[in-house]
Amino acid sequence: MDIQRLEFQQPMWGGVNVLRIGDTLVDTGHVRSTDAVREALDGGLAGVERVLLTHPHIDHVGGSQTVDAIADLPHVGFEGVPSIVHGYADYLREARADMTRLLSGLGATESQWDVYFPVDGSYHQDRIAFEREVGDGETVRIGDYELETVHTPGHSAQHAAFWHEPSGTCLSGDLVSENGHFMYAPLYCDIDDYKRSLRRLRALSPDRLVPMHGPEMTDPRERIDDCLAKAEATAAELRSWLDERGRFFAREFARESFGADGAAVGFLTLVVHEYATHLAEQGACSVAVTGDGVELSR
Numbered sequence: 001m002d003i004q005r006l007e008f009q010q011p012m013w014g015g016v017n018v019l020r021i022g023d024t025l026v027d028t029g030h031v032r033s034t035d036a037v038r039e040a041l042d043g044g045l046a047g048v049e050r051v052l053l054t055h056p057h058i059d060h061v062g063g064s065q066t067v068d069a070i071a072d073l074p075h076v077g078f079e080g081v082p083s084i085v086h087g088y089a090d091y092l093r094e095a096r097a098d099m100t101r102l103l104s105g106l107g108a109t110e111s112q113w114d115v116y117f118p119v120d121g122s123y124h125q126d127r128i129a130f131e132r133e134v135g136d137g138e139t140v141r142i143g144d145y146e147l148e149t150v151h152t153p154g155h156s157a158q159h160a161a162f163w164h165e166p167s168g169t170c171l172s173g174d175l176v177s178e179n180g181h182f183m184y185a186p187l188y189c190d191i192d193d194y195k196r197s198l199r200r201l202r203a204l205s206p207d208r209l210v211p212m213h214g215p216e217m218t219d220p221r222e223r224i225d226d227c228l229a230k231a232e233a234t235a236a237e238l239r240s241w242l243d244e245r246g247r248f249f250a251r252e253f254a255r256e257s258f259g260a261d262g263a264a265v266g267f268l269t270l271v272v273h274e275y276a277t278h279l280a281e282q283g284a285c286s287v288a289v290t291g292d293g294v295e296l297s298r
């Protein structure tokens, strides 16, 4: 499968990919990458005629929300994607409020969020032209190829991967991360779904994974196994902290167990919160979110 990968910078958290496959664009970058994406329309993205979205996050639908020429292209996305994209300002406000709440105690400032979640931006929203909302198992055309839609919730409930069996290629969105850890995202993420989706992808036995952050992976089965092993190890480690300490803050676990420092502490605190929620559902702990932070207790 012939795939051109363009990488754009997003604020705070590194690069994000936009894929060009024939006449089709897969995802459209962060809303802060607008200028770079617009420039690319005269170069690597010239002649693009349609857009496929892997999921509706701010770093994947930015060009659609901010670049006229992209908003007007026919879009395809999984069930639920159009309604989020069409109500984008509200969605961003909600997502930002959720992250702010979970990161209290870490000194995240409004100005930081203004950079990542510009809620005052004027977005194209309703104007974005969806030609189709696809469901699990349905075929989508990407360039000259036909791919199967694989609903893969976890990172986002509306997340889909796209599978091209003849070449063993899977466009895996944000399901399989570069470092093998679960990627938190606001509002609609879920650890159980994440593990189920990883197993589903693993069962396809892909030879090539093309994620939306970082370079493609040529050892996908090992990478997926690593993700699954890390998910189990993280839950087990949290359980042993609960046994030994009784109560602790998610950020302490992020620092000591994940070895996070600097900006990574915040991001990994959100990851820990998601695992904590998962353990709480199994009755293994309680989770309190207060002005002091996210606290887990036995």
Ligand SMILES: [Zn+2]
Binding pocket: 055, 057, 060, 155, 156, 174, 185
């Ligand atoms: Zn995402």
